Amino acid sequence: MVEHRRFGNLLPHLVLLAGVIVVAFPVYLAINASTHDNSVIANGQMPLYPGSHALETYWNTIVSGAGKTTRQPVGGMMIASLVMAVGIALGKIAISIISAYAIVFFAFPFRMTAFWTIFITLMLPVEVRIYPTYKIASDLHLLDSYSGLILPLIASATATLLFRQFFMTVPKELVEASKMDGAGPIRFFFDTLLPLSATNIAALFVILFIYGWNQYLWPLLITTRDDMQTIVIGIKKIIDVHDALTEWSVAMATAVLAMLPPVAVVVLMQRLFVKGLIETEK
Amino acid sequence: MEDRAIFSNKLLAYLLVLPQLAVSLVFFYWPAVQAVWQSFLLQDAFGLSTEFVWFENYVALLKTPEYYHAIGVTFVFSGLVVFFSLAIGLLLAVMANHNIRGVQIYRTFLIIPYAVAPAVASVLFIFMFQPGLGMIARALQRYGIDWNPVLNGTHAMILVVIVAVWNQISYNFLFFLAGLQSIPKSVIEAAAIDGARPVRRFWTIVFPLLSPTTFFLIVINITYVFFNTLGIIDTATGGGPNGATQTLVYKVFQDGKVGADLGGSAAQSVILMIIVVILTAFQFRYVEKKVHY
């Protein structure tokens, strides 16, 4: 903004404030609801300020779950989600970084074929191949297992592309100097390339962790046992019971717990997150 | 990618790409091929024998009114979500670009929706819009609007649109902000000296220069609406009432659960695959090239 009007700065603040309210209100409401007794909520009389039932509600939620609906403490669900999210993030990073490494730094027959094979998977989000993929996972006995939750989601062309782009900016001279120092490809990878890639890996981890934690469709299909549920699926089951029987305070507490890790990660690692987001979409 | 390849250790190279290729083949290509193959098959009523029927499944699909209905729903849903989430994201980005104090704080809040899972976001809004006890639902009742997304198809659509828009604001905000910050300040100053007031400057200079970002975000947002909103729909409306919120992807999901028409379900998947391919191709060929300076 070039102009220097005295009240020129008021408008941006107002609009941004309005935006923040719209964004934060649903979240605040959920936090608020989780601190009240369920009957108060069901009667439509929940006040806008927090109540006193926080400890009780959260304890119930984490330890004993919503009684009739999930038969599963949310605490367990969070662990399942955590394992899945971290597994997906680490898995994706691991296999993409070595693929990108091979494609950029090695000369081998069918190199470009390998690249294109990986690249094309960009065009196949899990939702379009859901049932055939399910059948295959089932045939491989992967139902209701962490491997089943994680494996089908880890091939990630976006991560490979990101690493490839980054590796291409590494000066050739660095590799040559390394070779002259007697380092083979494995040494080079661990001693030089990996440290150089540290920020990219961290940024990618943030994005992929959120991606993994927030998965819905795939975990829904592949897990049937209660103790394998992730928290994002668990929520659906809690409110699935039509209306009258929903324990809203527990549902909201679950929602808050479901939001906590990814939101915390994004807020605390904001810079890395934004970097990761922008890099992966180029 | 020409002469950067330096190591000639072929075995190692194959070992390195093996994991990703293996997962891609097993969990991407094989299911995709299966889907395509199955779309050409017709199972008999008992699931005992199958017959190769070329494109019959596709033709049958295009004759089903529910399919067209789903196409319509998807169009309306995408149109509304893309328009509103882009407009709001752009507005917030323009305001945040004003070099005011505290931009970091605003930004921190505005990226929260991105971290919330679509299904969880849905739950948050269901809570507010639940007839009877939801805050906003009751307010609507007070104004005489009989709000009920369980019975009213339009209300259901409005609900899922709101959730999807809320979920996508962060993404669009961040990218628009980055795009705005990449416009050289001197071009804006030159326009100001050339007599253009802020509003005119925005539409004649800023918005056109933002077009690569805008196109990019349109494609991404469409992809999001098509594929990532399944969690929202499943949690909020279950596709109803009467298919009012049944998008193409949701239809595949629902039809597959019932498991009756394998061929038809596969055909739907293949059509969706083609749409993704077109969208991705469009993104890579046209959007990546349109940068001005």
Add this chain to the structure above:
Amino acid sequence: MANVALRHVKKAYPNGFEAIKDVDVEIGDGQFCVLVGPSGCGKSTLLRMVAGLETVTSGEIDIGGRMVNQVEPADRDIAMVFQNYALYPHMSVYNNMAYGLRNRGMPKGEIETRVQEAARILELSTMLERKPGQLSGGQRQRVAMGRAIVRQPKVFLFDEPLSNLDAKLRIAMRVEIRKLQRRLNTTSIYVTHDQLEAMTLADILVVMNAGHVEQIGNPLEIYQKPATTFVASFIGAPPMNLITLRESGINLGFADAGILGVRPEDLELANGATPAGGVAFDLKVEAIEKVGAETYIYGLRALADGQPAVSEKPGELPPGEILVRIPGQKGPGIGETIRAAAPREKLHLFSADGRKRIGL
């Protein structure tokens, strides 16, 4: 009437830094004023304040007799050529030039006339449909000027427009800008760090340093009678030799004189006596540079005790070293002793702190 006046103009930033410390400049209608100085001296800031792109902390800026401190850039009737041209990348050359006129609601026919005329003057007529991305640096620079010309503003503002061009193009464009300005007779303010550009373009030269004005005048005046040692060494290349009187044992009869200045081109190789009232140096030749048309001789004076042999400031001759510039290609050999002399009227005297000129 499009004169520009800056009266007691000051600019301070919120953190306390004073970018501009009390500047007074009067520029007459149709004059070409150049603001010159080293990086960071505030010349661009001052220009941007005239444009309205920076605020004025105190003082007054007048354009055409009207105070414009609170007036937005769009309403000041000015046009600016930016260092990186700032062309609108998505518009054709024609539209780049027409944009400002359209914003003011000018009828299409008149816009067409003006743009075509400017294009003709700047030899852009064949490129009107192209976009900036398809033009060379010099062509873009001309489009930036075209955009300014069509507006027929009261004042042209130039912010180092030639810095991004290669040397040859810079010289050619320099002349073009001057010719254009004379033809249009528009008041112009031009910012540059290049003293040669400043000398060749200016009607009025404003030499700036660290936020304040060192001297204002026409270029030759400033060259002949620099007001401070800063101006003396900034204007004119190679820079003037500055000698601290106390250490060199030269006495010219002025009690408050601290520094003697004499330009390399004003020194001649003398054989015998010192010219009456002038000075002469016995120098041992350290280095010779022959550039064809002239020869530069670097000679060392006998050092007083305790004087360091290397200069503190980079780019300055070490104390005791004098640069002599003689025409032609013949010069002494290295190691020879020569005598360089200058007559009284070519000498410049300054106070010990260099801030005041003492009349000779």
